[in-house]
Amino acid sequence: MLHEQCISSAGAALRKAPGDATPETVLVEPAMQHRNPTYKKDRDSHRAPTDVDLDELPVQEISDRMYRLAELIAQARKLTYEPIEGGRVYGNQGSIDANLTGVIGEIAVQEATGSIEQPIFLRGDRGYDVVNNGTTIDVKATSTHMELPDLLIPHDQELGADVYLLVHRFEPRKVRLVGWAPRHVVENRDPERYPGKSLNYVVRPDELNLL
Template sequence: MSQKHLDREKSLGLTPAEVPLKALPTVKLSREDIRRALDLAEKRNDSAIDEGVVFGDQTALSSHQTGLLGELAVARLYGLNVDENAYKQGDDGIDLSLHGTSIDVKSTATRQMSRPDLLVRANKPLKSELYIRTHVFDCTASRARIRIIGCASKEKVKDQMPEPYPEDTLNRVVRADEMDFLPLISPADC
C-alpha cells in the first residue's frame, strides 16, 4: 500500500454516514479475544501514569479494554499483531502499522449513538498517519462485535478546529459524514 493519503476524488463519494450500518465492517471477537483484551487492559492500567480521559460511566480499566477491543478488531481485519507492551506514559500514539502506514485506533462503547464521531485529543501530538474509529456495540463475557465506523487522515484530523466535545474536553472531531471508509487491501498488496 503505497498510497499515504486517502483521496475522496477516487472514491464513490460516499461516507460512512451515508450507508446502512450493516454495510460497515463488523469484526466478531471470541471469549479468548475478550480475555486477552482484559488481561492487556489490566497490564496497561496498572502501569499507566496516564493523562487519559474517561468518558461516561467507564472506569480507566474498562476504557483500556474498550480501546484494546478496537485495536484487536482492526488488527484482525488486516492480519496484524497488537502491541502487548505497557508503557508508563501510554503508547506513542501509534497502535498499529499497515505496510508502513501508522494507525491510531480510537474506540468507544457509547450507547448514545450508532455512528460515533472520531475524537482525537487536541492537546496530544498527531503521530499517526491514519486514525480509525471503532464502536464496540455488542459485548458480553463470551463475545464482542466491533463496528469499524471509518477513518481520517492525519491531515484531516489536523484541519479540525478543537472543540469541547464531549463535555469540556477539547478534541479534534471528525464527524461520520466527514470520515472515509477504511482502505481495502488484497493479498496482491502484501
C-alpha cells in the first residue's frame, strides 16, 4: 500500500497547482512544437519526474474490491463506446483493457488525493475526472511498457480541466502517479502524430511537474 507520505505529497501538489504562478518549461526536442518560442521550464521551482529515481514517484494500489468494481465499469464502458469501436485505444491492447486501465487510474487518483465518492462516468465525462479542493483533474492512464510514458491528450478533446495528470498502471492493481501538467502547457503546443498516426497533444516526462 502507498505510504501516507506519498498520498499527502501527491494531494498537496495537486491542491497547490492552481494557485501557483504559471510554471515555465524547457523546449528539449524539436518535435515539441510550442507556439511560444520563449517557453522554458524553471528547474529550480518545478522538478520533473525525470529528475528523480523511478521508485521515488508515488504509487497507489487499489483494493481487490475496487478492482472488481473497476472491471464492471470497464465492461459497461466497452458497451457504451461500441459505436466507436470501444473508445480510443492505443497499441495492441483491447478496448476493455484500455477502459480498465482508465477506470483504475481514476479510482487510484481519487484515493490518493482523498477526493472519494465522486462519479465515474460510463460514457463521456465533464472534461475532467476528479475535483480536488476546487481543482479539476483529467486523469490520463496508460499501461504501456515504458517506465516513464508520455502524457497524451487527443487533439480533438476540449481542454477544460485545470490539470492533466499522468498515471502509469504497471501492475494489475497498482499505478504510478508520474506527473502533471497545467492546461496552458497542453494548449501552448501543436498536436503531433504520435504514437503512430494518432494526433495528440504530447507532453514528455521531462516537461511534467513532479508530484
